[in-house]
Amino acid sequence: MRSTNVTGVALACVLAGLLAGCSALPATGPSTQQITSVGEGKALTDYVLVNLDQRAVDILSQYRVTAFSQRFAAPRPKPNQIVGIGDGLSITIFEAGQGGLFSSEYGARVTFAQRVDSDGTITVPYGGKIKASGSSPQEIEKRIVAALEGRAIQPQALVAIQETVERTYVLAGEVANGGRKPISAAGDRILDAIASGGGLRAAAYETRVTLQRGNAQGSAIMKDLIDNPPENVYVQPGDRVYVARDPEIFLAFGAVTKPGPTEFGSEKVTLLEAVGKSGGLVDSRSDPGAFFVFRYEPDSALKQIKPDYDGRFGAKVPVVYRVDLRDPRAYFYAKGFTVRDRDVLYVANSALTELQKFLTIIGQARNLASTYETLDRTLINPRN
Structure with a gap:
């Protein structure tokens, strides 16, 4: 017993x-009900749910990446006319006739190179130390002529900056020729800077460009800089530009044939193409009416899509887009909806599953x- x-x-x-x-x-993710509702009479508080339609697609198609233009916008640097410590100068001194201090078989002139010393001066033969740092080449020329008066025969001087230290940026990463680069007198944009390094080693749509200026940092796919000219900002002295192969990817989970990260593999991927790249939906498990896209949207875009949005999330809004593939019109929406880097695609299991x-x-x-x-x-x- x-x-x-x-x-x-x-x-x-x-x-x-x-x-x-x-x-x-056991499940691969949340159910449809868990995503779309948190209980009877309660509102979603952790994200904004948007049912994808043609209006939302049209608004989102106007989106442009602003990784650099808002954070690093700056005017073209002034022409390189101020000499700094460490700069390399080319100095040419002329005399009015033969027999002077700088006369030789090649004529009454001499050309030599000087680097600005740590105390901000250069040394000129027969003229001694001359202040250079913080001055324009024209000002240095006048000081050289004044130092040689009474010694050389009616001297004249020509000063040119050959190498600058203060007006440089650093280019590194997946480029043919990186290193410290001078900013040209005309000013250089990011694409100019990358071109000066010999160009890219990978395709533009899978190359990420990171710009660091002081404590601020931003990154964008190279193709976005090409397509959106305002993003191609001017490089400033002291900037660091890093180039790396970092393909854009989206992540697919739930009732799809090939879950996990997938590279775009092209310049642009629509939502319909992303479904195909994930192997399509699993017929025996998926709920076609519960296809979701998770991403962060700028609040300006969301306010256009949902005018009643109260702005509680700040500049970046967590948004969940719902696509009902049982509606034939949704295939047109999905064809016009562009997937972005690091988007998360999720297909919930059907109630029958x-x-x-x-x-x-x-x-x-x-x-x-x-x-x-x-x-x-x-x-x-x-x-x-």
Whole structure:
């Protein structure tokens, strides 16, 4: 009799454990109800839910990346007319006739190079130390002529900046020729800077450009800089430009054939193409009416899509777009909806799939109950 009690207790525990699993069925992600509602009469608080339609697609098609233009917008740097410490100068001194200090078989002139010393000066033969740092080449020319008056024959000087240290930026990463680069007198934009490094080693649509200026940093895909000219900002002295192969990807989860990260593999990917790249939906599991895209949107775009949005999330808004692929029009929406880097695509399981899981658990419980019943009978009436 004791064994029967033990068996009954064990059976009750197993059944309770299995049936408890009905409230937390194994799944690859949240259910449709969990995404679209948090309870009767309650509003979503962690993100904004948008049912994708043609109006939303039209608004989003006007979106342009603003990684650089808003954060790093600056006018063209002034022409390189101020000499700094460490700069390399080319100095030419002329005399009015032969027989002077700088006369030689090549004429009455001499050209030499000087680098501005740490104290901000240069050294001119027969003229001594001359202040150069913080001055224009024309000012340095006048000081050289003044230092040589009475020694050289009607001297004149020409000063040109050959190498600048203060007016430079650093170019590094996946370029043919990186290093410290001078900013030209006309000013250089990011694309100019990359061109000065010998160009890219990877395709523009899979190359990420990162710009660091002081404590500020931003990054964008190279193709966006080409397509959106305002993003191609001027490089400033002290900037660091880093180029790396970092393909754009989207992540697909749930009832898709090939879940996980997938590279765009082209310059632009629509939502319909992304579904294809993920192998399509799993017919036996997916809910075509529960196809979701998770991303952050600028608040300016969301306010156009949902005029009643209260702005509670700030500049970047977590948005979940819902696409109902049971509606034929949704295929046109999906064809016009452009996937962005690091978007998350999720397809929820159908309600039938969840029911099948529930019935499977019940079936397991029945099988175990039968096993325990047989074991119980064996313990009561053991065979000799």
